[in-house]
Amino acid sequence: MNYFANLTWQDTIKDIIDILIVTYIIYHLILLVRGTRAVQLLKGILFLVVIWAVSTWFDLYTLKWLMNQMFTFGVLAIFIIFQPELRRALEQLGRGKLFGRSTADEEEFGKEVSEIIKAVNYLSRRKIGALIVFERDTGLNEYTESGIPIQSVITSQLLINIFIPNTPLHDGAVIVQGRKIAAAACYLPLSENPFISKELGTRHRAAIGISEVGDAISIIVSEETGQISLAIDGQVVRDINEESLISKLYEELGPNSKPAEKRAPFWKRKEGGNNG
Template identity: 80%
Template sequence: MLEYFTDMTWKESIKDLIDILIVTYIIYQIILLVRGTRAVQLLKGILVLVVIWALSTWFDLYTLKWLMNQMFTFGVLAVFIIFQPELRRGLEQLGRGKLFGRSSAEDEELNKLIGEIIKALNYLSRRKIGALIVFERETGLNEYTESGIRTQAVVSSELLINIFIPNTPLHDGAVIIQNNQIAAAACYLPLSENPFISKELGTRHRAAIGVSEMADAVSIVVSEETGQISLAINGQVVRDIKEESLISKLYEELRPATSTKEKRKPFWKRGGGATNS
């Protein structure tokens, strides 16, 4: 082994390093692909079988070793059958050129989340049903989720609409979304004490502004008087924001930032106007 490294040229060293980095990156992407799926548990089972096979070989347990060898003989075919959904998903992403794309899975998840939010907002806005949705970012909002009803539910437009339907148990208060899940509903938020806020804004808008002053949260309000949708960030509010602008802002604010400086930059300085009136 020592002679191998001694006789290596610098070209061979670079080639081997590139080879190792490529294999490491492929393994990392495969781990991301199966993360959060049933394949994780199956991989743990396979790891247990490998450990048993190693122990049977080490202690020369003939019968157990023979049994494990038979299992591994047919195991390759079994792996293709068991992991068929994950393999198909990986090939589809490879065909779309997204398997090795940066944060493609996160982007798809965020697009789905925003799509469900927009569908719910459009429904509530047309029917002038009041709503308040808050997105947690870096600053935790657990003190506010504890004031409401824990749900830990997948975000869907149907569920959001059902929550804010008047005279239902959860309609009065805010929905807080953490890690792309509805963490809690009917949450109470701090009201903004900013004296320059327009008197036209009601409790929901003041709560949306208030929580955005206390944390780096993103708040969306649907007015039950006008049906207008408003967006509040960093103590500032954009009233009657249009759907295209809302989608753009949500994607910009909720997407993992490429730099801390960009993430901390006030959203009204990145395009679009903000107003408190």
């Protein structure tokens, strides 16, 4: 009570700024580890903290001693376990990317879009079926675990090779997380929407299905017609042209894309192509 009684307006402003800065840092750290294995490790650490709190509350001597021993070496263990994430955070901080977007981000994303467009155009011309899923705010680790881990940079050559018929990885979806191809030959949930056109096959239904359970967007290449389609928000734009596809990728996935809670529903936005 004495603290609040002696609190001046200058102290209030200083405390508010202090809290806002810490909140901002924690928010970006959460964004940094989201969708990585660090999330599961953090859950494990939280579970250990809960056990320690219970052992302290009920004065369970042996369990409390064991928890204290674990926490004694815990700081060192955290540095070892989270080494990849810490290195990535320091690299981004050095590039000025941790708390904001840089021109390098936009250039890198532009190259990735170019590789994706090059691959889907190649597959489309030869009527080679393909399904590429892009993770956004909702994590897709459940589905990447059903496929073959790749963790590679995005290149047109790799995407084309994955979908070449009669190769081990061609059947299933490629999932892109962040700026990498996370996995191939992934199994996705099929949409059960009864209003989907009968012309659409398994790939299109899988693309729509994954967009119904989260906010992922997908590019589909039909092996029957070679048409390129885009699935998002439980809807599909069939035979989308290249200009509209590039525009949509920048809008939904680019460095300046809006968070999910600020995006208007897909069907309320102007689109290229036809709904189906």
